[in-house]
Amino acid sequence: MNIIAQQIAEFLKNYAPFNQLTSEQLAEVASNVRVVSLEKKQTLFKINDTLHDSFYVVASGVVNISVIADAEESIISKLHEGTIFGLRPFFAKNNYKMTAKAREESLVYAIPIAVFKPLLANNSEVLNFLLENFASNLPDDRSSQGNLVSDGLFYTEKQSEAQFFQTLAYNTTPLLATSDNTAQEVAQLMAESLKNNVIIFERNGPIGIVTHADLASKIATGRFPINTPVSNIMSSPVVTVLENVSLAEAQLLMLKNNVTHLCVTIDGTDKSTIKGVISEHDLIAAQASNPGVLIKEIKRSLSSKELKEIRTRLTNLIQSSIQKNIPLTHITNIASEINFAILKRAVELSILDLGSPPARFAWLSIGSQGRKEQLLLTDQDSILVFEDVAQDKYIEVKDYFLKLGKKTTATLEKIGYELCPYGHMGSNMMWCKSLTDWIKQYNNWMNATRENTDNLSSIFFDYELVTGEQKIETAINNIVFENASNNTLFFDFLGNDALRNNAPLSFFKKFLVEEEGIHKDKFDIKTKALMPLIDSARLFTLSYEIKGINNTYTRFKQLAIADPKHAEIYLSCAEAYLFLTKIRTLEGLKNENSGQYINLEELSKIDREKLKNALIPMKELEELIKDKFQLTQFS
Template identity: 65%
Template structure:
């Protein structure tokens, strides 16, 4: 047995996070490991199976991780030797959300959670590896290879997983007593205040905790009389955490330390001021604000006020996620899904009020909503497309949908999405029409851009929020069938993309506003983000890449389509994320659109980071000029 354990330990020692452990610890873990053989196409666990008591490492062969997408099983990841999977028991108590199936005859090591948990407690590198890997959804912090395959399904499949990165709400006025307090008095105080714990303190530093469990197991059983001091029954030392602890961290700390409460202190240590206490109940309550629950709330909403309440919770979720450095791509898509759900429910409420539609239709969110890039409560943009109807019915059908759109846009305005100042909304009769009329509209934009028929390029960024998918597909087919024939269209879009004011002066200083309420502030939307957004749209249309609306994803796809220009595209993708985060943080801080950045409030490091993110704009400009042969600008 010891020889086998040694071979297992030697194998694991090649891969993080096991190589962070002392070899004798790794050997001890290896002695508890079970070796499991899986035949080809056999499963180790399936979706909705009860959680196992172990997580797994592939020793040989290949294990596929599968999820259900659109009623079909889809491959999420392939796990090769050294890859870790099946981590859900560490982070959640609900059943598995994916299937682990052997692609070929495979051997895996089953590592018991209870045997491994103590090493999380004493090795911060191992703990951080698990938390960071879970947070970034299968990304290895080492960046050398994908070693850890999280059971956290991608944002499309399980928005509820974002709950693990929320900052917790907890009791910020905990009961505190001295070590000399009498148990009877302490119990009475807990009863009077309807609390299940009391912190035992010395100089406002936590030295112990007494919970309902202590009173039941140590006093009610007769082990200690109610007349002795609380220091006789307190649990000590107290597990302490900082004020911005996430649900993931709190949950993992409760599990690995086998406790029911955490003490929040100013700096997270037991030698600093007490700020609150977190109980298991707080974790349960936190579930009510996770994305999965928010979407369920949206579906049950009966009034605009209900939807407004959910949108407020989404803002809190976005802010907490950005503070915890959750990847912005993940946050964008979670936010996008919830926003689309709000729009969808707004349409459903309008239909409930007006009665069944007289024709099939599609409600398309356009602009930042259509790109799933709307983290802030900026204005709403939308169009409505209804199926072609007989000429004599057209007017009545259009009137119905205009009334519907007015109700929907009114609801969204109440939720917090201001009307588009340019009138780009389905409630505008110009942007509510039949499939044939919309196809003519798009063809007109592409044939005669700028010829008294001003094009709004955001109309080429859309996502269906409600209605018939085939109607959206008809619009897409019409655009991509016609677009490559239109040289003048690309000239117009190219010149429009390059016409944006530059972000930096010749001497690499930020161009700031010279007058008005935003004087001396940097317009990050117009000078930095819009050139990247416009450039990505232009390039995917030019490459006939359909179905990808998000700016970051557009650049990633372009890098795959054009390997020789991949570096420029990838630089633009990362710049877009960096700039978007600057804008989101500014907007959340001041509760506005975040368009204008106060450079004076940025640290020197952040100013340099912002400036470095602007560098790809010049590369993008040169690429667009070369690709579309643009030499003069109108």
């Protein structure tokens, strides 16, 4: 080994997972390392680049890892000396999902995957480390309490996360056959044992696998006769794994190889004794509240009772995720996808009952659902828009969609989403109408004087398509932003709406709590803290013509880009919104209600201080609204 390779080996052995290698293995790796010199701001690879043949270790300097989120490039990690990155070529076939760029002059070691991969066969600790690191795409810092970000496969909190890195339970008595067996014999074996796969072996090692899918696509279709040797229809080679395979590893390997089964062998290769078989069902059983599984179940649900049971499981998922300190933005994303799947299925069940719609339509969620911020079971808000039809058909068409609205909102009420007390639902004839009528409605709202805005609620400007025609939502979106442009009266209304609530803190920085009623001495976190932030984010987003973003946190992040002069205020508000939402959600989960009223005495001293600090940016935000929109009312 030459002197440079020696220096590289000395460096690598100080860091995981290289410290798990033998001296000989480390020498082999070091001898094949390529040293890459990066100038400041030089890119090593970027999003959508073709995958390299190496993964990387930072030797000196700092490398930034960034992603594009909501049209914004966000740095998710700063990688320092000894950190491995760029593992996508190991585990996935598609292009890079992140960008790696030198923050300063840096050296990185490029380790060829072809050299390193063979070392993993008998070293499960190294393989699990790499899988774990790939899943998180952040450095291995076991003392860190930071949160990890996924690389587009699944999310996890941190490396010790048991839910994802537990050892899997799997079938340890797999069905076996040889390549001489016929397809018919294998099919009979599966039928008799009620199993859906057979491992084909030779000299104790697996050479292929036959599943029900193979029989369906190759035998039932007539492509092969039923007495064909099983070697003609088996999938080969079979993907093999070690006995102590983890959930994360199994999930990634199935994704990487586009397979539904893995064969477990003693040493993880196809040259050793077969110990069992892992199926997709085993992964599902290991993660009962996996979001993907919940959404699949929602799509198959046929009643409000089934959907209610899934919504209960979502509540449990939200609670456990918060307890594990998974980022709230991630929890909200997952929860909103599941909520929307439930809403969509409720509409679909109504259509199954009523028959096909007589016209194209869009069911839009508004309010917290439209902002994708509904972590708790609060009330439902929606509007129904159907395409323009001939005048003589209008009453008949509207009648169908009113029935659709009533049936759907009744189903959602049974699931646990209470009816909106203000009637803001597609079942209300005021909020179920044609596209032209909705365009007139928005025109009237946005161009009316303040005296004529009785029916106007700001939640009508937070809308998201649940199901139906995207073009209809786009048409609503276009009319809103056309009317918003330079519309002083409209922004005067929205601005004062955002300022209407009393300050959350007194002059002496004391919480202003309820003075009477059943919530006496409690803090109204919704009205006094969250709504001013929600209303302000909406106001500025419409003002800066930022389209397609409804979520309050994301709106503030986008505003920091649109108005860099006040970026600090927006970013402070974004973080404040997250913390306030977390406090409200915990309160709601604990008391099985909306979490609107917080008992401050039950908060720890630290959380009370954090809550107070989260409210401080609101004063600056209020001043910014008054200044930008020339408002003096309610000041």
